Amino acid sequence: MATLKTIADHIMDICENAVRSKSKLCELYIDEYETSFFFRISDKGIGMDEQEVKKALDPFYTTKTERRKKFGMGLPFLKFSSELTGGNFKITSEKGYGTVVEVLFKKDSIDCQPVGDIAQAIFSVVYLDHDTDWYIKRTKNSEAYEINSSDMKKEYGETFFSPSFMKNIKDLIISLENEF
Numbered sequence: 001m002a003t004l005k006t007i008a009d010h011i012m013d014i015c016e017n018a019v020r021s022k023s024k025l026c027e028l029y030i031d032e033y034e035t036s037f038f039f040r041i042s043d044k045g046i047g048m049d050e051q052e053v054k055k056a057l058d059p060f061y062t063t064k065t066e067r068r069k070k071f072g073m074g075l076p077f078l079k080f081s082s083e084l085t086g087g088n089f090k091i092t093s094e095k096g097y098g099t100v101v102e103v104l105f106k107k108d109s110i111d112c113q114p115v116g117d118i119a120q121a122i123f124s125v126v127y128l129d130h131d132t133d134w135y136i137k138r139t140k141n142s143e144a145y146e147i148n149s150s151d152m153k154k155e156y157g158e159t160f161f162s163p164s165f166m167k168n169i170k171d172l173i174i175s176l177e178n179e180f
């Protein structure tokens, strides 16, 4: 692997899985402290049975169908990276009901990847898919902000997807991150 993946990159990967699960509403919960970074991503999508979860943790398994893509690395690499820091990784899934991925990184471990750009990750997740809504709660040192895309779409309609509105959302997230 040539690039240094950040925790923010992992979050986007797992959120992409949640969107692909065909869940209408997904949740991203981040709880960060000086020496730890926890996140939980849940969806109410197609889910996986026990066998499929096992396969998903195998780096040579993917259900993606692009010809060049012969393996899926998102989950296995996240499990490896978080456990390497002395943190933990847990995936709970039920066929037809959805999936929850919970991850803890110990930031004080020498092996911990950089946190990366959380503002950019949250912004990307909000706009990952036109029809998938996100409830996001981001906590840092016990202070928090929340984003509810479903509420915003109800209030602003298609304006929510206009470039100028997107720019405002981006700036809002950056300013909220800077307030921590």
Ligand SMILES: Nc1ncnc2c1ncn2[C@@H]1O[C@H](COP(=O)(O)OP(=O)(O)OP(=O)(O)O)[C@@H](O)[C@H]1O
Binding pocket: 013, 017, 018, 021, 043, 045, 046, 047, 048, 055, 056, 057, 061, 062, 063, 064, 071, 072, 073, 074, 075, 076, 098, 099
């Ligand atoms: N939230 C989810 N709901 C249902 N199935 C999932 C979910 N997350 C992962 N999977 C299944 O597990 C497989 C492996 O996921 P993983 O993220 O490791 O790789 P990928 O998404 O296939 O490829 P990559 O993430 O490397 O682009 C997926 O192809 C999918 O079949």
Ligand SMILES: [Mg+2]
Binding pocket: 013, 014, 016, 017, 072, 073, 074, 075
């Ligand atoms: Mg993936």
